[in-house]
Amino acid sequence: MSTSPLTPSEPLIRAEGLSVRFGSRQVLDRVDVAVQPGKVVTLIGPNGAGKTTLVRALLGLVKPSSGSVRRRPGLRIGYMPQRLAVDPTLPLTVRRFLALWRPVTAGRMTAALEQAGVARLADQPVQSISGGEMQRVLLARALLAEPDLLVLDEPDQAVDVHGQAELYARIDAVRRASGCGVLLVSHDLHTVMARTDHVVCLNGHVCCSGHPEDVSRHPEYHSLFGGHAAELAVYLHHHDHAHADDGSLVRTTEGGCCHG
Structure with a gap:
């Protein structure tokens, strides 16, 4: 497996063709993922999909059977376990x-x-x-x-809905203040879709990946999560308007704003 460093113009960390086997069991098969500075990349997938194994391989805690992991020289990583x-x-x-x-x-x-x-x-x-x-x-x-890269393995464990909102607001504030990249593992599809720049849907391999809106419409995503995918679809709030201090709508641009 290659572990050659990235140049400063490349992502903070990148895996290409990453595969992991435990004995006869194939846990990850040719996975590609990269995290850019200032961006949030979220791994979603069912239990047993290999999300934590992928994180551990990126951190150098699990040895891949094939593929490459490349890190920016001098990369500082902050890791939050489940x-x-x-x-x-x-x-x-x-x-x-x-x-x-x-x-x-x-x-x-x-x-x-x-x-x-x-x-x-x-x-x-x-x-x-x-x-x-x-x-x-x-x-x-x-x-x-x-950290240059903040790695969070299901940070909303044992956290109620209000606590999740505050936790993710804190993470977002850190990202904006420091410019660090964030690699997040989550089961909470509502939170994933609202809080991330790029989603990787994993089930041993990459089922689909891209912008949250694109992933939420992808057939593989719907196949993996069944009927729950529609229930948990992202509400996309295109901010094409302004609000007064009391929250009332004061201006719209073409396309308006949908409230309901």
């Missing part, structure tokens, strides 16, 4: 928990906690915080790397 178990007997505050992985200044830790929206939890025991709060602590942990 979940992280903490021994309930360990006397760990959030601050001490974050310091376990890398030496970090107090200022940098505070900044990461603020970016994730959990600065108020810094001195709380990790065992006392909610599942949604823990996910944002894990986001802060990923941000300590000051």
Whole structure:
């Protein structure tokens, strides 16, 4: 497998023809994916589709059987796993928990906690915080790397709908402020379609990929998700108008705006 670096003008990370076998089982078959700076790429697919395996192969944690992974030289990656178990007997505050992985200044830790929206939890025991709060602590942990590429494996685990909206708003703010790329794994098709620049629909191989609107209309997408695909279709809000401070519509351009 080739691991040659990318040039600065190329994506942050790129996989080409990536295949992974575990014994006799083919988990991934000739997958292509790339993440550009400042863009959000989302992997969707059913359980067992190989999404986490693909992420682990991109991170160098799983050895592909064929294909190539290329990374920009000096690429800094912040990784947020699906979940992280903490021994309930360990006397760990959030601050001490974050310091376990890398030496970090107090200022940098505070900044990461603020970016994730959990600065108020810094001195709380990790065992006392909610599942949604823990996910944002894990986001802060990923941000300590000051990443060029933020890799998020189902970050909305154990997070309610309101918490998901806040979490993804935080991720979007980080992307806009730093220009980092984001590789996101999710089962939540509503969230995927609203929050991403490029979707890769995976089921051992790439079923379809492209702009969220295009993927949502693709026959392979509908075949994979069945009747749920129509129920979860993206609502595309083309912002061809302006609003007053109270939210009322004050101007439209050709095509208008559909509300309902």
